[in-house]
Amino acid sequence: MKSFFLPLKNFFVSLQLTVALLILSLVLVFVATLDQVNLGIWAVQAKYFHSFFVMWHLPDTSVSLPVFPGGYVIGGLLLINLTAAHIYRFALTWRKLGIQLAHAGLILLLLGELFTGIWAKETFMRIDQGDTKHYSEAFRANELVLIDHSDPKFDEVVAIPEAVVADQKSIQHPKLPFSVTVKEYFPNSSLQMRGPGAAPSPATAGIGAQLAALPLPVTYKPDENNLPAAFVEVSSPEGSLGTWLVSPGLGMPQTFQYGGKTWEIAMRAQRQYYPFSLTLEKFSHDRYMGTDIPKNFSSRIRVRSDDGHVDREALIYMNSPLRFAGLTFYQSGFDKNDTATVLQVVHNPSWQIPYIACVMMGAGLVIQFGFSLGTFFRKRKALAAAAASMPTS
Amino acid sequence: MLPFPGVEHVLTHMLSPRRYSTLTLVASVLLAAGCRDREIVSYRAPKDPAPAAMPAAGSGMSGKLPDGHPPIGQSTNPGPVDTTQLPEGHPPIGQAAGAGGMGAMPGGDALPTAAGSALVWAAPADWQAKPAGMIRKGSYNVPGDNGAVADLSITAFPGDTGGLFANVNRWRGQIGLPPIAESALDANIERLDANGFNMVVVDATGTNNGQPTRLLGAIVPFQGQTWFFKLVGPAPVVAKQQAAFRTFLTTVKAR
Numbered sequence: 001m002k003s004f005f006l007p008l009k010n011f012f013v014s015l016q017l018t019v020a021l022l023i024l025s026l027v028l029v030f031v032a033t034l035d036q037v038n039l040g041i042w043a044v045q046a047k048y049f050h051s052f053f054v055m056w057h058l059p060d061t062s063v064s065l066p067v068f069p070g071g072y073v074i075g076g077l078l079l080i081n082l083t084a085a086h087i088y089r090f091a092l093t094w095r096k097l098g099i100q101l102a103h104a105g106l107i108l109l110l111l112g113e114l115f116t117g118i119w120a121k122e123t124f125m126r127i128d129q130g131d132t133k134h135y136s137e138a139f140r141a142n143e144l145v146l147i148d149h150s151d152p153k154f155d156e157v158v159a160i161p162e163a164v165v166a167d168q169k170s171i172q173h174p175k176l177p178f179s180v181t182v183k184e185y186f187p188n189s190s191l192q193m194r195g196p197g198a199a200p201s202p203a204t205a206g207i208g209a210q211l212a213a214l215p216l217p218v219t220y221k222p223d224e225n226n227l228p229a230a231f232v233e234v235s236s237p238e239g240s241l242g243t244w245l246v247s248p249g250l251g252m253p254q255t256f257q258y259g260g261k262t263w264e265i266a267m268r269a270q271r272q273y274y275p276f277s278l279t280l281e282k283f284s285h286d287r288y289m290g291t292d293i294p295k296n297f298s299s300r301i302r303v304r305s306d307d308g309h310v311d312r313e314a315l316i317y318m319n320s321p322l323r324f325a326g327l328t329f330y331q332s333g334f335d336k337n338d339t340a341t342v343l344q345v346v347h348n349p350s351w352q353i354p355y356i357a358c359v360m361m362g363a364g365l366v367i368q369f370g371f372s373l374g375t376f377f378r379k380r381k382a383l384a385a386a387a388a389s390m391p392t393s
Numbered sequence: 394m395l396p397f398p399g400v401e402h403v404l405t406h407m408l409s410p411r412r413y414s415t416l417t418l419v420a421s422v423l424l425a426a427g428c429r430d431r432e433i434v435s436y437r438a439p440k441d442p443a444p445a446a447m448p449a450a451g452s453g454m455s456g457k458l459p460d461g462h463p464p465i466g467q468s469t470n471p472g473p474v475d476t477t478q479l480p481e482g483h484p485p486i487g488q489a490a491g492a493g494g495m496g497a498m499p500g501g502d503a504l505p506t507a508a509g510s511a512l513v514w515a516a517p518a519d520w521q522a523k524p525a526g527m528i529r530k531g532s533y534n535v536p537g538d539n540g541a542v543a544d545l546s547i548t549a550f551p552g553d554t555g556g557l558f559a560n561v562n563r564w565r566g567q568i569g570l571p572p573i574a575e576s577a578l579d580a581n582i583e584r585l586d587a588n589g590f591n592m593v594v595v596d597a598t599g600t601n602n603g604q605p606t607r608l609l610g611a612i613v614p615f616q617g618q619t620w621f622f623k624l625v626g627p628a629p630v631v632a633k634q635q636a637a638f639r640t641f642l643t644t645v646k647a648r
Contacts, residue, residue, distance in 0.1 A: 131442065132442075134438070134439045135438070141430070147438075149440075154437045154439060154440060155437065155440055157437070157438050158433065158434075159436075161430055161433070163430050164431055164433060171433070173433055174435075175435040190572075216571065219571060224571060224574050225572075227572065271438075273438050273439075277439075333576065
């Protein structure tokens with residue numbers, strides 16, 4: 001057993017591995033930076049950094065081959081390398097406390113990045129002045145929703161992520177008295193009015209019967225959004241209820257009746273509901289006097305929890321976010337002639353880790369250099385004492 | 394040789410098969426994180442407020458669409474559109490002040506255009522006025538070199554016609570450009586204040602039938618209506634007439 005683990009251990013604690021991994025990460029960052037021209041920031045992050053391997057898609061096939069270690073592999077190996085070296089090389093003595101602490105801080109920093117990659121979620125909340133929002137929306141992810149509006153107090157929502165819609169399969173859910181079949185799906189599309197001589201639409205109900213959805217290539221540009229569209233058939237045990245065109249580009253609600261209830265079908269930006277609400281009381285856009293140069297954006301927000309325990313005001317402005325219920329609300333933008341605010345909503349349970357890691361690394365370096373400084377002073381004192389004791393000529 | 398034999402024990406222990414369960418746990422956390430994006434969820438949600446009434450032009454011209462309707466009809470071919478089947482309250486789709494095809498509507502069901510001719514303007518001498526048709530308030534052939542001609546159309550519709558964002562993307566679609574994100578709106582427009590109007594000027598170059606085509610347009614909210622001044626045609630012609638178009642915009646006045 002030992003004969004197997006010894007080379008493994010030597011491999012993981014070696015400094016060569018550290019150097020090799022650092023070089024690999026340099027190459028990864030370099031290539032990923034160049035590839036941003038083609039893919040844009042989000043796709044590059046997913047392809048190079050939030051992945052185990054960088055995959056290369058074989059042309060004209062559906063086969064992808066791993067061609068380079070991704071961020072998770074390099075970061076993970078670095079983490080193992082650092083931890084192993086930490087345990088193996090460094091002596092547990094007071095004199096080495098500084099180095100131990102600095103390395104532990106670095107390990108924590110790497111772990112923090114991993115946790116952020118796994119858990120952190122960024123959404124946005126757009127609120128018109130005077131309006132109240134219970135939910136935030138995803139920047140890019142969409143969902144197909146079927147909403148039962150029959151209860152006057154609340155809506156029953158079944159939300160199907162776009163990734164599932166993309167499979168173009170039949171979907172059943174215990175909360176739905178019918179099945180939903182995705183007949184066609186386009187990750188990006190252009191919606192147009194159907195010309196008089198056009199072929200019949202796959203949609204048989206709703207506005208979709210009058211529209212054509214033209215597939216477009218997926219865009220990766222940071223300032224462009226894909227507009228997905230799908231033709232979705234709703235089937236009850238008695239037969240088809242119709243096929244609808246759904247897309248976040250269609251704002252008008254499309255509804256149908258089934259089982260004495262009114263259902264709405266829509267595709268929209270993925271929502272995250274919260275047990276509290278935010279009301280925009282006032283948005284302010286201050287400019288430097290006599291110019292259009294923005295000086296400050298701020299949103300006066302009223303926060304109310306559903307259980308009635310919290311009802312307070314908060315002012316959100318640049319670099320002063322609202323932290324509430326494990327979420328951070330940053331002032332991100334504005335809209336509608338300064339009468340609507342856009343808040344970025346960040347859920348990152350590990351947000352404190354980089355701060356703790358930096359404090360640990362800072363303290364470690366201070367202790368380490370403090371010891372060296374102490375040694376230096378002691379040596380100088382000893383030298384001075386020796387020089388003083390030497391006979392002068 | 395290790396400085397502490399105990400450390401080697403710790404390391405060996407860490408890598409022992411029993412500890413693989415820890416690795417399995419980490420792997421399943423990662424996998425679970427990956428599968429989170431595919432989970433179908435059901436929940437109770439508070440009701441959305443009823444869609445707001447469409448704001449009057451002039452007050453709501455800064456980009457956000459009314460809850461009524463986002464951009465559709467970014468057609469590269471703004472051909473005749475039968476809007477008679479649209480549901481009640483549905484904003485007009487593809488009501489392009491189009492270079493072609495919008496001079497007259499099929500059948501008798503004209504798109505509701507803004508009543509009257511509330512704005513006046515002075516066109517440069519070399520622009521040739523042509524019949525305006527049922528939709529247009531004004532229509533000109535704008536000449537370039539070697540007989541090339543661009544089309545200038547002036548149209549007006551009640552309300553904000555879906556909002557600035559939708560209209561900018563509609564225009565982009567007419568010259569084969571992809572829609573922009575709402576966040577990129579401000580970078581793609583220019584605000585021009587002239588004669589008390591808050592005009593929004595759009596300048597975009599795309600293609601039409603494979604030819605480089607440029608669209609220079611102004612959206613002008615006026616008394617609850619939205620006026621569109623659109624110059625579209627071969628890119629060299631529009632480039633040549635760009636300065637004239639801007640001067641032309643400054644001549645737009647209320648009657």
